[in-house]
Amino acid sequence: MTRLFMRRLGSILAAASVIFVVFALIGTWYGPALGGAKDASGQLLCNLTVREKLISAAYKVYGAKDQPISLWLAKSVFKNDTPGYIKDLKVRYKLGEFADWCPWQTYPSLLPTQTVVDLYYPILSEKCARLANRTPAELQMECEYLDSSGRKQTLQKSERLTVLGRQEIYFGDLSSREWNGTIQDSLTYGPLLAAWVTKTDLPAAGLAALGNKAAGGVGAYTSVDNCIAVLAQLYEMMRRIHITYQFPAGQVERDRSFDIRYIQTVQYPRDVIQKRSGTCIDLAILYAAMMEAVGIPSRLVATTGHVFPIAVLPNGLMLPVEATGVGGGGTASVGFADAVKIAEKEWQDLQANGQFVMFDCQSLWGAGVSSPELDPLPADILERWGITEAALRDGGVPPQSVPRDPGGAGGAPPQAPPLPPDPGGDGQQAVMVPGNWVIAVTNPGGSQVQGVAQVAVQGNRVQMVSMVSYPVTGPDGKEHRAQEQSSIVGQIQGQRLEAQCSEAVWTLDGTRVQPKGLPYKIQLTIASGGRAASGTVINAEGGSAQLSMQLR
Template identity: 25%
Template sequence: MGSYIDWTDVKEIPAILPGQKVVVTAYPRFKPDIVDKKTSSKETGEIKIVAGGKERKENFSFEMKSVNDFVYSGIPADEQASYSDVFDNMALIPCYVTPNDPIVKYYTANIQEKVLKGETAGVTRDVKEAVRFLMGIYEATRRSGMVYSSTGGVPAKIGDVSSLVQNIRLPREVITGNTGLCIELSILYASILQNTGLDPIIYLIPGHAYPGFRMNGQYYALESTAIGGEGIGGTASAEQALDKGMKQLAEFMKAAQMGDERYKIIDVNELIKNGVQAMELKDDNFLRQKVDAMVPNLNR
């Protein structure tokens, strides 16, 4: 696939009988620099079949999106029949959760040192400390002046063509840009929570997403967008954001128990365990300097 994927061999089949159909699977691997792709482009894929001493080649063209373009569903908008169709690709959201990103690690270390005064929630498995850490993430975003960008969110209804593809900033871009959509803030929280050993959860409801975690079989949530933004009201305290998140969670669980498929849980660790892979990102001194510029605000 051009400069992005080298030739990938699939399973060799000894023989195919007349009229027989055989399905083989291929898992091509992108080259590491795929994470640097920032624009969409027209690409050509090549397939080569060798049989009976003869070789056959086929080509197909397609549009390759940028690393930031997330397609919520592979089902065309006019063919979506249920809300599950709208979120056909949501299992791939953890690809954006980057706990091992050096910039996320650096930001997390600053939260632990400046906001939580050295405490680490993940190793204790104590609910109170985990909740305090969740609030600490919120407090760090509040102190740094991070703004909720309410210009778009997750799809709100079936057949919504405008929200089928969304440009999602990586956690490092949310941190250094100091702004994020609801889904971007949720992914940022999930990255930080996973970095500290917690079990991150992203809650999806029509047109919105918010973060939390699971511990000892119980779920917890916080409204990350309560940091506010231009034209959408003031900034809530960490306690208020937690209270709002837990109230939303109660409504979420009630709706989910009634079978409302619009309410979905993204279990990050479970999806990664099942094969979803996060992006591998390199360190960046320029982005570290941007984090350093925020540190004085974290001491407030």
């Protein structure tokens, strides 16, 4: 081949390679034109779901993405409805003035027919917790991606939602077709009430401190007696400063204090103290905040149209308090003991019918439900509001003491009496007085059953036969009577009783049934004097409960 021929051939081959490159590029960009990929029909489908309402008081929970309790605000569902691959999908969101564009969430690749679910957990500005009234806001979603041809595509969507005022909550978003009629079903967002329990807020903490002072400055959780004394003074403090129960405006049914179907106004403790009035929810939250401020764990119990607080005593027993007992709204003011009696009856009835939900404030705080940042108040705010003067007027009124043996009502098991102070630690062997004892078993869920036990003692050996009886709702929806008789044998070592139950007789409506979970192990600390004991009982399955005993 001559040089000229080779150069001509080389030029032709180079030209051919350029043509092939053009074809290849066309194939890459427009695959279907030259059979590179199948026809790229279809598109990236996107469905944006936004919650209708944002509870601004609990705005922090929306950003608590990895917490046990978190609320997404928006959900985008992308589906690759093309036969090709979508690359580098990026999504981000913005919520009006309350949250700027969040960082891009990226998804490297979407196969044909693949679905991607993207959730928006906004870090909301505390601005939204300052809203006094409901405010509309627009949530915007923006996404970018490379389609199967490699071209960049963008998509924007937006939806309106309502940001509730800082004192507003709605309890559930089930439609009437979905609601199954139970209270549990109606209070989906009930746990967010924990955001209102502002234990460190100056007015609530200050009022609680005044109550603790009136109780003699005792450590509220050092003993059951001290705890009850402090609880009584906290309640009396509410009465002393003339906090009254206020029926909610606009509430039609007078037998309930709030309506879970609608947006409910809930005041912060500081508002209740300032205005000296509140609904049942407001008063329950105030009392719970004061309890928590002095170190007493609290619960809020919500039922149809009513909320009341419960204190968890140092021995694990629960003491419900009817916070609306402070009076007002057409009801007379009652003392602490009567407020406890009223609440105990309510609590027993609710445990029997199950129509309640209990919120553990401390657990909820730990799970991501945090209080909003409220406006700072001056250190002397209680003085400015006249609270301190009212609280200290008359030098304090001794509260009604809680009856030692409140007794039952309507056949339901009575509340166990508080235990005497902790036993002394002088190292001597404790004694347990033989005879008839009252026992109370409290399950982890807070429910309690009472019973009796016959105790026999020989040296340091103890033999007990206990009997507990309680109502149980069967699968037929009717109430049945369950009874458990247990034979317990143990030994006293120092101040403790270590015992075991290996034999038990269970009956249901008088018919014997097979006992489960044997043997039970019982560990009790015996109080000095040998007339009371408390501790735990653990069954073979690992389930445990608190057990307290008192000589009759």
